[in-house]
Amino acid sequence: MYVAKGSPQDAREIAKLYCAAFPESVELFFGTKPSDKLLNLLELTFLLVFYSGGEALLVKNEAGSIYGYCLYRSAREASANRSLRKMLTVLPKMASKTSLAEIGKLLHNQLIMATSTKRTKKSARPQAQIISIAICPTCQGQGVGTLLFRSVLNDLEPYSVGLNVRADNPAARRLYAKTGFQECGTTSDLSGKWIMLVK
Numbered sequence: 490m491y492v493a494k495g496s497p498q499d500a501r502e503i504a505k506l507y508c509a510a511f512p513e514s515v516e517l518f519f520g521t522k523p524s525d526k527l528l529n530l531l532e533l534t535f536l537l538v539f540y541s542g543g544e545a546l547l548v549k550n551e552a553g554s555i556y557g558y559c560l561y562r563s564a565r566e567a568s569a570n571r572s573l574r575k576m577l578t579v580l581p582k583m584a585s586k587t588s589l590a591e592i593g594k595l596l597h598n599q600l601i602m603a604t605s606t607k608r609t610k611k612s613a614r615p616q617a618q619i620i621s622i623a624i625c626p627t628c629q630g631q632g633v634g635t636l637l638f639r640s641v642l643n644d645l646e647p648y649s650v651g652l653n654v655r656a657d658n659p660a661a662r663r664l665y666a667k668t669g670f671q672e673c674g675t676t677s678d679l680s681g682k683w684i685m686l687v688k
């Protein structure tokens with residue numbers, strides 16, 4: 490296995506991995522959506538992440554199959570990589586594939602998060618943000634996440650990095666603690682409590 494840079498061409502594989510690694514979130518927000526439609530919507534969502542300046546590192550095997558991804562955004566790259574034209578092609582497609590009930594739930598979620606955020610440490614906003622990380626369920630617990638995440642942190646040097654983790658996610662919390670992240674606040678959404686971390 491090796492770590493490689495991801496690109497918009499990887500958005501569909503990232504979407505598949507997301508579905509496998511976050512079944513509770515998929516069930517909570519898109520429980521009634523047929524899986525092919527869900528994959529199409531998530532593919533567009535990850536395309537939007539790339540087009541809005543996000544970056545990705547992937548864990549691949551020799552055959553090129555993707556076993557893990559980490560999406561992140563840094564102040565340095567975001568404006569250089571952003572393509573407003575591409576974002577504007579993706580957004581209407583996303584809207585047409587999202588039901589009003591799903592939009593309502595996602596907005597409700599954002600509102601809860603915005604109103605429940607409490608910072609315990611007075612620190613400047615991190616210069617980089619981890620958007621999402623996942624390892625395919627059959628490869629979890631074997632050090633793959635550590636390999637990937639250390640590569641991402643290396644890529645983000647010397648920036649301060651922020652992320653949110655679910656309070657009931659021991660594997661992720663251990664990964665972030667051992668790579669030097671510290672708690673700087675809490676927030677909540679429809680799925681429960683989140684810990685805000687910074688390094």
Ligand SMILES: CC(C)(COP(=O)(O)OP(=O)(O)OC[C@H]1O[C@@H](n2cnc3c(N)ncnc32)[C@H](O)[C@@H]1OP(=O)(O)O)[C@@H](O)C(=O)NCCC(=O)NCCS
Binds near residue numbers: 625629630635
């Ligand atoms: C979180 C995740 C990315 C970690 O990747 P991973 O490859 O499974 O993690 P690693 O094998 O590198 O282990 C990382 C650390 O967590 C520990 N760990 C792994 N599974 C654990 C568990 N179930 N409970 C407690 N600790 C656990 C490991 O022992 C290791 O710590 P150590 O080096 O001190 O022994 C992966 O489990 C995953 O994709 N989970 C589902 C998606 C997710 O939760 N993403 C994070 C969202 S914030």
